[in-house]
């Protein structure tokens with residue numbers, strides 16, 4: 001196939017990655033809008049470079065007309081989670097979606113790869129609506145914790161540098177690092193509830209702070225500059241030392257003041 005044809009071949013994959021990033025990031029937004037803890041920390045996505053796709057086809061002797069069937073990671077999405085048990089939540093969310101079909105799953109968290117690699121993979125079929133009609137493409141979703149991601153990204157770059165033949169001493173260091181990443185995930189899980197509470201509290205507080213700020217701006221627009229700056233300095237103190245109930249009280253006071261002048 002000519003270069004131009006490969007570019008055409010990639011179009012539905014590029015579209016799928018863009019759509020999936022938007023759709024899956026929306027899950028995070030939904031949790032955050034509800035001031036809930038999100039099992040998704042962040043999402044990245046990419047399509048494979050044409051050159052590395054052809055390299056892989058060559059290596060595994062995959063005929064070009066079978067690439068779409070046999071290369072499952074031409075479109076790749078990565079979902080990063082803070083805690084190991086978020087992965088199961090994300091997997092269940094994906095399993096119940098109507099816009100993709102899960103073909104199969106690979107659990108490299110229970111079955112750690114000999115390299116030390118841990119992640120949960122879901123191979124999906126995803127319909128892309130093209131000008132010419134629907135094209136069903138295959139994509140790979142990798143779900144992992146931040147620690148698993150840190151390890152995998154580092155190991156991947158070393159593999160790239162050493163072209164798959166990493167020296168033994170570095171290999172054994174990488175195994176050690178994989179074990180440390182695993183331990184880190186376990187330790188974080190132990191204090192998960194504490195961290196979640198703190199993060200949730202932060203979300204709740206920032207929501208109240210931003211409502212108070214809006215109200216203060218409104219007071220300013222009513223030309224009540226003195227009142228506005230008094231509330232602003234109270235707010236500044238509470239941002240540092242106040243709790244949710246202090247903030248709520250201030251919010252009520254600001255509201256009352258607005259109603260007085262409206």
Ligand code: 0O2
Nearest residue numbers: 017018021022025028041042043044045046078080146149
């Ligand atoms: P958010 O809400 O910050 O997650 P695009 O499609 O243009 O939005 P692009 O440029 O294709 O995104 O980038 P890619 O590679 O798909 O994803 C990059 C996203 O991952 C960005 O999020 C980065 O902020 C986020 N990211 C990458 N590494 C980290 C990391 O270590 N920690 C965190 N928290 N986020 C990371 P967005 O798009 O800004 O959205």
Ligand code: 0O2
Nearest residue numbers: 048073076106113115116117121142151152153155156157
């Ligand atoms: P990229 O784009 O460079 O990441 P197999 O034949 O079973 O060994 P297969 O069928 O391609 O491999 O699938 P597998 O093992 O599930 O791996 C698919 C992807 O998982 C890889 O894509 C990597 O992204 C990631 N992965 C798997 N094993 C490792 C590992 O030991 N270290 C790191 N860093 N990542 C791994 P590619 O093909 O490498 O492409």
